[in-house]
Amino acid sequence: MTTIQRKIWLLVSVMLLIMGIIWMTLTYYNQQTQEQTNSILQRYLRLNEVTIASQKMITDLNNYLLDPTEIHKVQIEKSIKTIEEVQQDVVKLRNEENAFSVTNYIHLIDSLVETANRSILFSEEQELEGSTNEFNEANRISMYISEMTLTILERELKTYNLFYREIIDQSEELKKLGIWILLLVTAVLLLATYWFSLSITKPVHQLTKAANELAHGRFNQKIKVESNDEIAFLAQTFDTMRININDLILEIQQKAQLEHELQQSKLLLKESQLKSLQSQINPHFLFNTLNTLSKKAYLDGAEETSDLLVSVAGLLRYNLKRIDRPVTLYEEVLVLYQYMEIQRARFADRLHFEANIDESCLHVNIPGLTLQPIIENAVIHAIEPEEDGGTISVRISRDGFWIIMEIEDSGKGISQDNIELLLSGHLDTNVGHSTGIGFQNVVKRLQLFYGVENLVSIESEEGIGTKVIIQIPETREEVNDETTNSG
Incomplete structure (x- = not known):
């Protein structure tokens, strides 16, 4: 392993150690609340999906009744299928505390689907009045679903109010802990960065100075860098490149001189040919x-x-x-x-x-x-x-x-x-x-x-x-x- 790699791995090891301590600390505080928080969020999202799906279904049903095309029929069938899938997710939310309200909620969804299907059936049978009545009933059920969603969410919020307060307190503690950890990490990083950069920037500066010499056409000065890592090898390779470029320049100059002489010879040959032709x-x-x-x-x-x-x-x-x-x-x-x-x-x-x-x-x-x-x-x-x-x-x-x-x-x-x-x-x-x-x-x-x-x-x-x-x-x-x- 080369020197620069050892320096980098040492710096990375220190950072990994610090990050490991931070991770263990945060895990200790977060593990207790993570699963409960995720569960509650999933409950809220599923209930919200029911409201969105019911409103979407009413919109698609209205579009179908106004314009009973094949495209609108496919859309309403897709909406019905979506709300039935969401209903299966709501069933999983039922527990001892909300069993009655969630059961009524599920029945409302069934009623909404049945009413929508009857409205579609009446529409296909050209019974406009029956289709309109069923659509109005479906719209009313959708509104009941939205209201019951809000009621269930409010009850859920009251149930988990204490849990939320504990999360807030833990967040304050984590904030203080994060500030101390940030100060510690910053101090360590400053020291490590200074040590690491100093071991690299100095030989790089020497190499840059040598490159500027080459840029000004001074290919005769030897490149030397005081370092014990890969930059010293780079400087040696750079010096070899300098020697090769210098040799190449000399070779190009010689070839250019030969090309010039050859071109002059060709011109003289053509001139002599022309004069030879003119002399006949x-x-x-x-x-x-x-x-x-x-x-x-x-x-x-x-x-x-x-x-x-x-x-x-x-x-x-x-x-x-x-x-x-x-x-x-x-x-x-x-x-x-x-x-x-x-x-x-x-x-x-x-x-x-x-x-x-x-x-x-x-x-x-x-x-x-x-x-x-x-x-x-x-x-x-x-x-x-x-x-x-x-x-x-x-x-x-x-x-x-x-x-x-x-x-x-x-x-x-x-x-x-x-x-x-x-x-x-x-x-x-x-x-x-x-x-x-x-x-x-x-x-x-x-x-x-x-x-x-x-x-x-x-x-x-x-x-x-x-x-x-x-x-x-x-x-x-x-x-x-x-x-x-x-x-």
Whole structure:
């Protein structure tokens, strides 16, 4: 048994001893009167129950006579049964002193029940006058029962008057005895409480002081409590917890430093990947375009050539300045028109271009050079090989907070196997062509920009054409929220 338990048991033992003395003293005075008091109280309660039951029965009988429904009939039958049960209890109250009055009392109850039953019977037989007379008689008997109850109670009070006076005297004695006992118990409790609290509060105070030190972040100070009970063990456990917390804080700091370094490494990796993708610019398009311009300048006048040079200059300026930061879809569409002007100058009537663009989508930010490489692939693989050329159409629309961009051509199409290779990054579509920012690079840059995959899909049927579908959110926060909710 531990020290605090011994202290508590000692205090409890003293209290039990005192309570035992008090109990024996009170038992000596109360044992003599307890049974008689209970008996008298039961007599009074039973007599009072008769009055209440008779009045309840008259009320239920009146309700039944006024409205003879099944519910009221059940209530009156229940009341009759209750008063018959109370009558059995009254029989037990009969003794030599009240035998005559209690016998008459019991007969009155029988008369009340019989009269109520006759009233119910007349009511069921539709004899209103007989039912009313019996009800009045039952009401009169109920009043007699109430009066006789008071008479019997008064006689009982006179009989036990001396007994009540003795109880009052004993109560006065018990009151004096209780005051002395209260003073004695108070004195003992004060002494015991002071001794017990002093043995606990002092080490608790020391432990609280140590806890405040920990609350202020001072985990290097050893916790020591001067005590020989469980609080000393608690202080030792608290000190072990302090050591563990201190070690945990150091471990968390180290992990945070490692996490920070890892995050920086990831950022550097993404930046290097982006720069690697940006560095893959093939100069073939520049040479091909300049060749077209030289031929056009040779064949045509200076005005059309000037316009074409403006488009090329704008396109080159966009390629060089915009790839390292996001642009609006409006800027992408603008450079797309410039690019198509160059290609129309190159292919003339062989190239047909259609655009259906929802202008409410043009404020959306996307990575630079997203649409042009896909359009360029369509020109290279769908228009250039065909003697009659073909058609390229661009559609930009909205679906909720998603922006849908569709680039469709009338070329020979792509097989399903090649589509899977293209989306997985194992099929090169731009060797020797375009600006070098090919289809796979566009897909990778979209994945880096939004942090999710499956933003690009391809629909194609061999011999008919190919459609590239890019689906992006209106803002990057929306796709991050959707990804979090789906996760």
